[in-house]
Amino acid sequence: MPSRKQRELFEREQLILDTAQAMLHQHGYNYLTMDRIAKKVEYSKGTIYNHFSSKEDLVCSLCCRCISNLIEIFERACQYPGPTRERYCAISIGYSLYHQLHPMDSQNIQTVKNNAIREKLSDEKLAEMQSLEHTITQLTQSIVQQAIDCGDLDKKYTKDISSIVFGLWSMHYGALLLNQSDIPLNALGFNPVVNMLWKNTNCYLDGLQWRPLSASINTNKLFDKISTALFQDEVNKLKV
Amino acid sequence: MPSRKQRELFEREQLILDTAQAMLHQHGYNYLTMDRIAKKVEYSKGTIYNHFSSKEDLVCSLCCRCISNLIEIFERACQYPGPTRERYCAISIGYSLYHQLHPMDSQNIQTVKNNAIREKLSDEKLAEMQSLEHTITQLTQSIVQQAIDCGDLDKKYTKDISSIVFGLWSMHYGALLLNQSDIPLNALGFNPVVNMLWKNTNCYLDGLQWRPLSASINTNKLFDKISTALFQDEVNKLKV
DNA sequence: GTAATAATATGACGATTCGTCAAAAAACAC
DNA sequence: GTGTTTTTTGACGAATCGTCATATTATTAC
Incomplete structure (x- = not known):
């Protein structure tokens, strides 16, 4: 039961984050300054600093909101x-759709990977973000475990569960970063x-002999089936 | 035939870059300032700005040096x-070894992917970097083409050459970034x-049915064979 | 060899932005 | 209504970027 005080504080924090995000998306990172945010939300700079201990922490908070959204997607896929x-593919599809729908969020997430920013993060914010990232890997790992348990994936891969999670993760993460970089x-x-x-995801899963192999199905139809079943909202928004 | 003038200019530029790189590696991005570099190389700040039009351009030049080193590795693999x-694998191995040997270089490369930095790059530096990245993809693509031409890879993949290059690239790029991020x-x-x-690389190539499949060989031995044949220097340096 | 001219180097300076903190304002307690 | 605590404020100091008028060095002309 949060008090009125706490509620107001929370809402103001969201207002600051929303404002910062809009500014970031519209005018880029270098236009985003604490003074501009303060002016826009009509609070003083000192008040912003009561919420976030540095500009970097503020940006990292944006990043954490994005990762939380992703977690929601992953949970649906699970x-x-x-x-x-197909469940593992659902994660892949959810990830793709999310980044298509919110390309700016991907940039937020990547921004914080940068050393110039990371060096200045407070320990607390860093821990918060790492905890969220941990949740994501746990969700993914659980599906690989299920696949081995039910025989869809050979038992010999029991020792490689983390490698397999890492395979999907690195492939998607890399693809996303390359996509949003300015490489034409x-x-x-x-x-x-x-x-x-x-x-490439299907190809990788085929390499693992994760049944059913893609040769035996129509992967395009599978994509549609999963996205219709789980991500109807996202697909509709993308169509607009 | 560079004149003495040009040679001196080039050498000074290298000195600046070396100094900046050392500073970056030892004390992090936020310690790196134009004034500190100027003091260290014993030239004035204005002189530094005669070489690099901004701090970001300077850092991007560091990045370009790193990509050039990678190109040398890729050319050897080819x-x-x-x-x-095996030739395609050689690229993978060279990439891994390089990043193990020069973990800081990977950070340089990633630094420039950041929007805060990229927004400030001059068009010329951006073009220079993109040209280098283009070279890398061309080298990789040529091997996939050879595989299709000689039948190691099914002809049906002719339309997917870029996807396959992208598969290797994204997987490696993502892995590298995840590795150097602070995610524990x-x-x-x-x-x-x-x-x-x-x-994961072998798994992906198996999924493509790129012959010979890894089930028919010992992948650990293959790794050793290729790294001994092409990257003896790098391996020795890593052992120290 | 010297004077005129061109090329280059310098560092003081203005501009921007971060994060702080003493003072003002608001909220609260009684 | 008065005193106390909490919150907000924005002027300020510090750091750093990039510039540019001036100083220095190199080159050319004679």
């Missing part, structure tokens, strides 16, 4: 009732990143 | 005389990143 491979992938002859990522 | 799959992979139960990456 509920998917089909075979384990189109001009270099690359297909849309979401398509490539979906192909 | 010379590897074995089957195409060890504590989260992950194996060493280089091992996981090697397993």
Whole structure:
């Protein structure tokens, strides 16, 4: 039961974050200053600093909100009732859709990976973010475990569960970063990143012999099936 | 035929870069200032600005040096005389070894991916870096093309060459970034990143049915064979 | 060899932005 | 209504970037 005080404080914090996010998206990182945020939210700079101990901590808080949104997506994927491979694919699809729908959020997440920023983070914020990231890996890991338990994935991979989680993670993370970097992938002859990522994910899972293999199904239909079942909202928003 | 003038200018530029790199590695990004660099190299700040139009351009130049080093590694891998799959693996191994040997270089490369920095880059530096990155993708692509031409990789993948290049690239890039981020992979139960990456690369190539499949060979021995043949220096330095 | 000219180097300076803190304002207690 | 605590404020000091008028060095002309 939060008191009125606490509620107001929380709401103001959200207002600050929303304002910062809008400013970041509209005018870029270097336009984002504490003074500008203060002016926009009509509180003084000192008050902003009562909420966030540094500009970096503020940006990291934005990042944490984004990761929380991703966790919600991952949790939905984990509920998917089909075979384990489809459930694992659901994570991949959710991840892709989320980043298509909120490309700026990906930038927030990446911003904090930068050393110039990270060096200045408070220990508390860093711990908060790491805890969220931990949650994400745990969710992913649970599906691999289920696949081994039910025989969809060979038992010999029991020792490699973390490698497999890391495989999906690194592939998606790398794809996302390359996509949002200024590297002109189109001009270099690359297909849309979401398509490539979906192909590559299936290819990787085939390499693991994670059943059912993609040769036996229509992967395009599977993509539609999963996204319709779990991410209807996101798909609709993307269509607009 | 560079004149004495030009030579001196070039050498001073290298001195500035070396100094900046050392400072960056020893004390982090936020300690690196133009005034400190100027003091250390015993030239004035204005002179530094004659070489680099901004702090960001200077850091990007560091990044370009690192990418050039990587290109040298990739070119060596492309010379590897074995089957195409092994040649492709050689790129993977070279990439891993390079980042193990020069973990700070990876940070340089990533620093420039950050928006806060990228927003301030001059068009020229950005173009320079993109040109280097283009070279890297071209080298990788050529091996996939060879594999299709000689039948090691099924012809049906002709349309997917860029996807396959992107698969290797994103997986390695993501792994590298995750590795150097502060996410405590060890504590989260992950194996060493280089091992996981090697397993995942083979798994992905198996999924493509890129012959010879890893079931028919000893991947650990292959790793040793390639690294001995191409990257003896790097391996020795790592052992020390 | 010297004077005129061009090229280069210098560091004081203005501008920006961060984060602080003493003082003012508001909220609260009684 | 008065005194106390909490919160807010914005002027300020510090750090750093990038500039530019001036000083220094190099080159050319004669």
